[in-house]
Amino acid sequence: MDALDQRIISRLVADARxxxxxxxxxxxxxxxxxxxxxxxxxxxxxxxGFTAVVDPEALGWGTEAFVEVHCHGNVPAHRxxxxxxxxxxxxxxxxxxxQADAIVHLRAADIHHLEEAMERLREVDFVSRTVSTVxxxxxxxxxxxxxx
Numbered sequence: 083m084d085a086l087d088q089r090i091i092s093r094l095v096a097d098a099r100x101x102x103x104x105x106x107x108x109x110x111x112x113x114x115x116x117x118x119x120x121x122x123x124x125x126x127x128x129x130x131g132f133t134a135v136v137d138p139e140a141l142g143w144g145t146e147a148f149v150e151v152h153c154h155g156n157v158p159a160h161r162x163x164x165x166x167x168x169x170x171x172x173x174x175x176x177x178x179x180x181q182a183d184a185i186v187h188l189r190a191a192d193i194h195h196l197e198e199a200m201e202r203l204r205e206v207d208f209v210s211r212t213v214s215t216v217x218x219x220x221x222x223x224x225x226x227x228x229x230x
Contacts, residue, residue, distance in 0.1 A: 083123075083126075083128060086109055086110075086119065087123060087192065087202055089109045089124070090097070090105055090110070090116060090119055091123065091128070091129070092111060093105045093108060093109070094120075094129070094132075095150075097184055098132045098133070098142065101113070102114070102116040102117045102120070113192065118171045123222050132140070137188055137198055138167075141189055143189045143190060144189075144191075144192055145160060145189070145190045145195065145196050145216070145217075146189045146190070146191050146196075146211060146216075146217045147187075147188045147190075147200070147214050147215060147216045147217060148185055148187055148188075148215045148217070149177075149185070149186045149187075149188060149200065149203065149212050149213070149215075150181075150182035150184075150185060150212060150213040150214075150215075151182060151184040151185070151186055151209055151212055152182055152183055152206045152209070152210050152211045152212065152213075153183040153184075153201070153209060153210060154208055154209075154210045155208075157183060157208045159177045159184075161208065162175070162177065162208070163175065163183050165207070165209075166184075166186060166203075166206070167226065169199065169203060170187060171188045171190050171195070171196070171199035172186055172187070172199075172203075173187050173188070173189050174186070174187040175187070176197055182213070186203065188200070188203070193216075196216070200212065200214060201206055204211040218228065
């Protein structure tokens with residue numbers, strides 16, 4: 083990956099709907115050359131796809147929490163993932179260092195929905211306990227940027 087690829091990635095992160103011609107005019111390449119580079123970045127797994135960014139509050143899921151999940155014994159990561167996948171309120175989950183086995187990011191319509199989701203999370207067979215932190219406001223959220 084060279085400097086042109088990095089500039090293309092930065093432009094796509096800023097606006098994934100930009101045309102190859104628009105990107106090309108900014109980085110000094112033709113639209114077909116930009117397309118070839120984007121296809122190569124997709125093939126290499128550097129770019130993993132294109133998506134729409136949706137405001138969860140506009141969809142009615144404006145309540146969120148981060149939940150530490152503590153497991154009974156030593157539970158492998160794939161089993162944690164399998165146990166969490168059926169819960170639609172789980173939008174992300176991570177294995178972590180420290181006392182918790184995983185951190186789960188939940189989204190819900192309101193505090194009552196969040197409580198129901200946390201109750202279902204606690205019912206997963208390997209969960210021994212949870213520690214929840216409800217988000218009051220978002221201060222900063224960034225999309226990953228390519229280093230230059």
